[in-house]
Every structure is written in C-alpha cells, then in structure tokens.
Amino acid sequence: MKRDLQIVDVTLRDGSHAMKHAFTEEQVRQVAKGLDQAGIEYLEVTHGDGLGGSSLQYGFSKVNEMKLIEAAAEECSQAKISVLLLPGIGIKEDLEDAVKAGAKMVRVATHVTEADVAKQHIELGRNLGLKTVGFLMMAHMAPIDKVVEQAKLFESYGAEIVYVTDSAGALLPHEVKERVSALKENLSCEIGFHGHNNLSLAMANTMAAIESGATYVDGSLRCLGAGSGNTQTEVMAAVFDRLGYKTGVELYPIMDVANNIVAKFMPRPQEVTGSSLIMGYSGVYSSFLLFTQEAAKKFNVDERDILVELGRMQAVGGQEDLIYEVAREFARSKKVPV
C-alpha cells in the first residue's frame, strides 16, 4: 500500500534502555513477529546506545545484539530491521556484521553539532545497500540554522532521511515545527522525527513534525524507551487513523503486541516522574541522571538543581565531570555540610 507516513518502531532499541539491555531472544522474536504482522515496515533492533553499545559504560547486553537482529529478521515476512550506529561507540565492522545478520536500514546518530563524524558511516551504509539515515540527537541544543547546516552535511554524505531527534524530550511543539520546517525547506531528502515524552509532549511533537512535512516518525510500544519513553506506537496508529493518514499499520494487531506482549515484560510503566520531567524541562540527556543522583546524595543538594544547572550550561555527553563540580558549588553556596 501507499503510506502517507512511516511509523518506525524502536521498542527493540530505545526500549533496551528501559529493559537495562536485558531483552531475551524470545521477547525479541515475539515483538518482531507482532510488529511485522501489524504492518510496521521498519523496526529497530540494537543495544540502546547502538551497535557496540554493550559495555561497562553503557551496560552489557544480556544477549548479543547480532543474535537479536538475526532472530528479529527471521520472524519478519515483510518488515525490515533497522540498526542504530553512534560513530565512536559502534564501528564499521559492527555494521557489516549487522548486515550479515539481516539489517536493511542503518541510522547513523551524532550529537546535533557533529554530523561530520558520520561521513564514512553514512557512505558505508549506502555502499552496503542499506536504507541510510542521519540522526541528529539532542536537537534542542542547537539553533535552527545549525540544525539545517548539520542536516545538509548528512544529506551530502548520502543520507536518504534526516531525523530531528529530541533525545531529552525537551522540545516544545513550536520548536519541533521550526526545526522540521527548516529542514523541509532546505533539504531534498525525507525528514524524520524521534520524540521522548518527558514533558508529555511526544505525541504533540510528532503531530507538529508531520504537519511540518516529516514523513518518518518513531514510536515504541507502551512507550518503552529512555526517560519517560517514546511516542506510543499503538496510540499513533489510532490517532493517525482518526486524522486520515495511511500508515499501513493495523490498529488491533499493533495494540495486541503492545498489551499482550510488551506490557507483560516491561519492568515498570513509562510515566513522567520527577527525574524524567526535570530532564525534559532542563534538556539534559538521561545518561546524566544516575551520576547526578549520586552527586546529589553525596553533597546533600537537590538533584533538580544540578540538572537544571547542567541544562543551562548546555552540558553534553562526555562532560559528566561537571556534575560533581556543579553539586559541590551548590553545596558551598547553600552552606550545606558535605
């Protein structure tokens, strides 16, 4: 069928964060089979932090991701497997292995200002015959013209789709519109949007993206994903049906995978809690949270103050040392005994 929109399901990749990277082969097979039968065309299967993410720093996968990719691919009659690759975490050999395991799409992800590190990986994706996507993470952290500049780099390397990725769930709908519209105006490739629900705006932002010209939108079943989780795949199917968009996704079957399979194994519901709300509010990525909570405890300060300050400082991955500096400064200024 001709689809107006592609819902890309990331339950088996972004959901890996919520599962502490402990997906079993059986879980992956059941979800992949259900997604395939419901009409999803692309589903992503990778460690939460992408190919090669299984490590002390990001958390070890319970089952080797290549095995999971292979298992998912075996269950699909029409759907195709996507993999996520963050240059620096994953390497080119990982992508070659993923292709052998059955991957048909690669999404190469960089921080919103660092698309240039992805040139070789995008080119490799194209050379391997994959549908190749550029993924601009933490898209709230750069002004519009920077987002356009970086997206154009992705396109120049050969990306067929460029994503605005709201990793921290920090964007407001008008900010999504501004970004997606600017890409739509300045690029020829297709535009995608990946949202998180930290401000209860994942669905609103997804709709804003579509109204601005995005044709690829990510979702996960029961929102299973980092932070407060993603836009809810089965809810998107319902809303887009009401709005008259053709997605190729059948409502009852996609609900069945969500409620009869994913809901049964997810370790906790994807609510907007104190921590996830503050991450969305401050625009800080979820990888900072655990360190922040430790520092807050050690220095007897409010974790929210630390996160909001890190957001103000535009701290990015790799700057985790800042957390302790900020916590120490708060403790000093409040004369809290350490």
Next chain:
Amino acid sequence: MKRDLQIVDVTLRDGSHAMKHAFTEEQVRQVAKGLDQAGIEYLEVTHGDGLGGSSLQYGFSKVNEMKLIEAAAEECSQAKISVLLLPGIGIKEDLEDAVKAGAKMVRVATHVTEADVAKQHIELGRNLGLKTVGFLMMAHMAPIDKVVEQAKLFESYGAEIVYVTDSAGALLPHEVKERVSALKENLSCEIGFHGHNNLSLAMANTMAAIESGATYVDGSLRCLGAGSGNTQTEVMAAVFDRLGYKTGVELYPIMDVANNIVAKFMPRPQEVTGSSLIMGYSGVYSSFLLFTQEAAKKFNVDERDILVELGRMQAVGGQEDLIYEVAREFARSKKVPV
C-alpha cells in the same frame, strides 16, 4: 500575583475514579496542603461523579465527601475548594452542605447537549456566593454550533466560566481549537478546558485550548483520573514555565506533592492501555467499560468492536442496555457460539 492561566487541580475529584472512591482523610489532607503550598488556587474535592455520587451505581465513597471537603479546606491557607455537581446525581442540598464544609467554587456539569438541566444549580451557586462554572461534558459529541449554543445557555444562567470537557479523551487538538475558539468568539465569560489522556493528547489539547483563549485548565498530579487520567498538573507547571506563562504554581513544590505523596498511594500508573486507548479512539465514556468487558466475555467477541460500534452510535450514559445488544449482534454476525 497576576496569573496568565489558572491550573485547576482535580486530583482529589477525577482521581477518585482511579482510587475507586477510596480516598482517606489523611491522603486528602496531604494532597490539599501540598497543592496549597505549591500555589494552586483552586482544587476540586468531590466523589468522582460529583456531589452525591457515592452510591451502588457509581461506587461508594470510603469517606463521606463532606468530611473530605472540610479536611481539605482546613489545610489550605490560600487555595479554595471546588466541588463538582452533576444535576440528577447531586441535589441542591448537597451543594448547600458543601458550602458549609468550605467549598468556594462549584462546577455544574451536564452532557454537552443538556445545559438546560443546570439552570437552577448555576443560579444556586451564584446565590451562595460561589465562583460558578458550567462544565460541558463529552464535548466531542456535539458539533461546534451546538457547543456554542449550550455554552451560551450556561452563561445566560450566570456561569462565570464555561468548560469544554473532553471526558472520553477523544478530542484531537484541532477539534479543541475549533471548540474553544468558537466559545471565545461568542461568549463574554472565561473559557476552560478539561482533558483526558486516552490518545496521549491531554497536554497537546490543553496547549491548543490555551492558544485559542482558554484561561482555566484542569490537571491532576501523576495524571490520577478516569480512563488514562488527566493532563499532568506538575508537567503543565513545567511546560507553562518554559512557554513563559505565569500560573502562580511553583515547580519543585508541585512535583513534590505528585511524587512524594500521590505516587505513593496511587493503585496503578496512568498508562494508555488497550481499553483506555479504544475509549479515546471511539469516544465512549469510561463508565461503559466494565459492562462492555462483561458483555465481550459473555458473547465471546472483542470488546474493542463493541466500544467502536457504541462510539459510532453515539451512545450516551443511560444507554448501557445497548452494550448487550451490540455484543449479541457481533456474536450473531460472526457466528460465534454464545
């Protein structure tokens, strides 16, 4: 302070549904105190179905609502207690008792096409010196001109605010805009919006309402409410702060009530599940759900088919008999053995 917006918190009223009407006095005191300290000006305390709702049909309250209203009022230094009244369920004496217990606002609620039954109750509210509100429930079930006509009736009776109430969580943002804009254009009083999250759109709809001129918006802590729950109060505080609206609500204190008090006693998280999604999708009110599930089991048909058909038929409260007729018809047409 001058507020751009009023966030009316309904945790202790709409949340009563999610609590099966079993709020204790201590829970009510803690939540009311927290909301008061966080700067909320109006908080609603009543049985989920309004004054007099405690009954076999709607569920008995664990603690008499007058006692809960009194307890909440005692805890508030600046906040005021609102009560909900559905004519037919609550009677005028209930409202008089509520005022003695400390209520300062009444919201008189009718089905979107039946504002005329509320004339005496609105007048009584005004005569008792209450801030008096008209609440048009199931607002998705009437065309715009009908909503305007009914809202005008409320205004003519003396309502100072008229609400568009999306009881089933069925409205899409453009439908909220159409309704609120039309009221704004045709009425002189203030406009409010009450949302439910069955389609993950409570926050999006609340923003659409504000952009269209609404100045009163309802929320509940951790979304505690019927169906998938309401717009999340503490998330609204964060989002409105980001958008530059003055609500008078302090972010950290409101988060503390949500996460340190409400999250501790709520019986289950407010997710978008299979049943709540289908209610939003089909526009059927949550009171139909239990009967529908029973009928689905008895006739061995999919509860979703029944709910979608009831939505198509525009079934309203009181027409519960239809549920069995629809279920029987599905069983017959599918030749399912009963």
